[in-house]
Amino acid sequence: xxxxxxxxxxxxxxxxxxxxxxxxxxxxxxxxxxxxxxxxxxxxxxxxxxxxxxxxxxxxxxxxxxxxxxxxxxxxxxxxxxxxxxxxxxxxxxxxxxxxxxxxxxxxxxxx
Amino acid sequence: xxxxxxxxxxxxxxxxxxxxxxxxxxxxxxxxxxxxxxxxxxxxxxxxxxxxxxxxxxxxxxxxxxxxxxxxxxxxxxxxxxxxxxxxxxxxxxxxxxxxxxxxxxxxxxxxx
Numbered sequence: 001x002x003x004x005x006x007x008x009x010x011x012x013x014x015x016x017x018x019x020x021x022x023x024x025x026x027x028x029x030x031x032x033x034x035x036x037x038x039x040x041x042x043x044x045x046x047x048x049x050x051x052x053x054x055x056x057x058x059x060x061x062x063x064x065x066x067x068x069x070x071x072x073x074x075x076x077x078x079x080x081x082x083x084x085x086x087x088x089x090x091x092x093x094x095x096x097x098x099x100x101x102x103x104x105x106x107x108x109x110x111x112x
Numbered sequence: 113x114x115x116x117x118x119x120x121x122x123x124x125x126x127x128x129x130x131x132x133x134x135x136x137x138x139x140x141x142x143x144x145x146x147x148x149x150x151x152x153x154x155x156x157x158x159x160x161x162x163x164x165x166x167x168x169x170x171x172x173x174x175x176x177x178x179x180x181x182x183x184x185x186x187x188x189x190x191x192x193x194x195x196x197x198x199x200x201x202x203x204x205x206x207x208x209x210x211x212x213x214x215x216x217x218x219x220x221x222x223x224x225x
Contacts, residue, residue: 006154008152034213036213036214036216041219042218042219043202043204043216043217043218043219044155044202044214044216045216046213046214046215049213088154088155090213098143099145099157099160099170100214102147102154102155103154104152104153104154105154
């Protein structure tokens, strides 16, 4: 079993839709959870960062962590065409600056 | 502004040649990482460093080497390029403490023919 599993999609939604992106993991030591956004032919950029369980909101984006289920989610409200990108989850046991384990990424297209 | 730069952006090389990809950061980050990204595999860690003179192997380190002689640079060398090493390579850096995540470069697209 892979340490981090992420549905690669692709996922296509109309503009304004609520998008849900998810990852599951197997290593119970993971405590630091991140979401990165990667536009085509660019490097990933940090979007959201959470520690342990709970929710974190930043504008239209909400990150949720359920450590009991080993499941993390990223919600995008009122999705925009500019949100079209690949979203990668990442996690670590020792902190966001230490070696991260990445999911394979989910490709999202938001259609105008 | 601080940044992390990779060079070259694109490179084509022949099988068997030695190739070095450059990564330079001005964030003064102690931690630096090299990943390759391939369709169906996502980002896979090649090598990483937590400071000057420190280097560690990642999950796909065979055929690659790095050296860290200063804080700013972590060059990645392919000792004898193989077609299986055709990929997009990303360098990243991070603070040694704090919840900062990684800052990635823009990538180097390497083709081995």
